[in-house]
Amino acid sequence: MKFEEPVTEIIQRAYNVKSFRFNRPEAFDFKAGQYITVTLDNNGKKTGKPFTISSSPTEREHIEFTKKLTGHEYSNLLDAMGTGDTALISGPFGKMTFEGEYEKIALLSGGIGITPMISICKYATDMKLSTDIMLICSDKTEQDMVFTEELEDMKKENPRLSVFNTLTRASENWKGCRDRICSNMIEREIPDYAERIFYVCGPPPMVDSMMDMLHEMKIPDSMIYKESLTGY
Ligand SMILES: Cc1cc2nc3c(=O)[nH]c(=O)nc-3n(C[C@H](O)[C@H](O)[C@H](O)COP(=O)(O)OP(=O)(O)OC[C@H]3O[C@@H](n4cnc5c(N)ncnc54)[C@H](O)[C@@H]3O)c2cc1C
Known part of the structure; x- marks a missing residue:
């Protein structure tokens, strides 16, 4: 249209x-x-x-x-x-879609790759879906984080939504995680990762490295949706 x-x-x-x-x-x-x-x-x-x-x-x-x-x-x-x-x-x-068909999903976003994840989280929240969602957002600094208030609001409404933030170039004041998304982080934050459908979105180098990581973790392509924000 x-x-x-x-x-x-x-x-x-x-x-x-x-x-x-x-x-x-x-x-x-x-x-x-x-x-x-x-x-x-x-x-x-x-x-x-x-x-x-x-x-x-x-x-x-x-x-x-x-x-x-x-x-x-x-x-x-x-x-x-x-x-x-x-x-x-x-x-x-686009083929990276979510319509509530999965019971457990893991969303991995890099930078502005948060945009489809926000749509997915809001959809699941508004529809009161039973889907368990674990969102891991990676940004550079505190100033680059977007939609944090919206996610906080959604978490209040949706007990099945969890969010984990990591900042790779955070200020000294940041008390949270500073690592890039890696297999150790996934195993720690999403222990049932093998049961989840993954959604990956971010700049092409981030998406490529997430795909390598997920393959090393023995997650088959059939369990991964991805969108590379080419143009960056
Ligand atoms: C499916 C899909 C979904 C997308 N969704 C989003 C989204 O939700 N939000 C979003 O922000 N983007 C998204 N993008 C990317 C978006 O389409 C643009 O490509 C991106 O925002 C950059 O556009 P731009 O005009 O600002 O920069 P561009 O001018 O296109 O620059 C892109 C790249 O070229 C380099 N470049 C450009 N001009 C020069 C120059 N003169 N000298 C040196 N380097 C240069 C830049 O450094 C940059 O790396 C998406 C892409 C795809 C494929």
């Missing part, structure tokens, strides 16, 4: 991350984990890029995507957008 909609709301999530919301056309259906392409017009030059939908299929009023701002051309164009400015959206696309 293709539609042109004005931006209805912009949410600053971090110093370099913004969410953009649009009215959701009634006919626009998607599954948690999928992505759209967003095409912007820069004086006649049209550029489209893919973004995972960071809202949930249960949110009927709006769809949202969340962009890490890079200072490059497309990013600056988006950053300069205000409410009322329009974008051409097409989708949904």
Whole structure:
């Protein structure tokens, strides 16, 4: 489906991350984990890029995507957008989906790879699914963490949702984990990992190293969904 909609709301999530919301056309259906392409017009030059939908299929009023701002051309164009400015959206696309079909899942996100995980967690929470969710988020610093309040709110509503954060370049004040996601961490934080379906999302080097790790842990491809945020 293709539609042109004005931006209805912009949410600053971090110093370099913004969410953009649009009215959701009634006919626009998607599954948690999928992505759209967003095409912007820069004086006649049209550029489209893919973004995972960071809202949930249960949110009927709006769809949202969340962009890490890079200072490059497309990013600056988006950053300069205000409410009322329009974008051409097409989708949904992508095979990394969650519809409540699994009893236990493990979500591994690197940086802005949190976006599909937020959609999945919100969907499971709103639908009051029995799915047990363990989300491990890896970021560089405290300033790079996004959606922390939203996850805290979801945890209050959903006792089956657990979140573990690790920061690889945290400040001295950070009391939590500082390691990259590794097999020891998975074994410690998700002891029943072999029974779970894995969802992996992040920049390509992160996704590649997670795939190597999961293969070494004898997790078959049939138990892994992945989305590589190519373009970084
Ligand atoms: C399925 C999918 C889902 C995605 N979901 C998201 C999402 O939810 N959120 C999100 O933020 N992104 C997402 N992405 C990535 C997104 O589509 C963009 O590729 C990304 O945001 C970078 O776009 P950009 O225009 O800011 O940077 P680009 O200009 O495309 O830059 C991308 C890379 O090229 C390098 N580069 C570009 N120009 C120069 C230059 N002049 N000199 C040196 N290096 C340069 C940059 O360092 C960077 O590494 C997704 C990608 C895919 C495939």
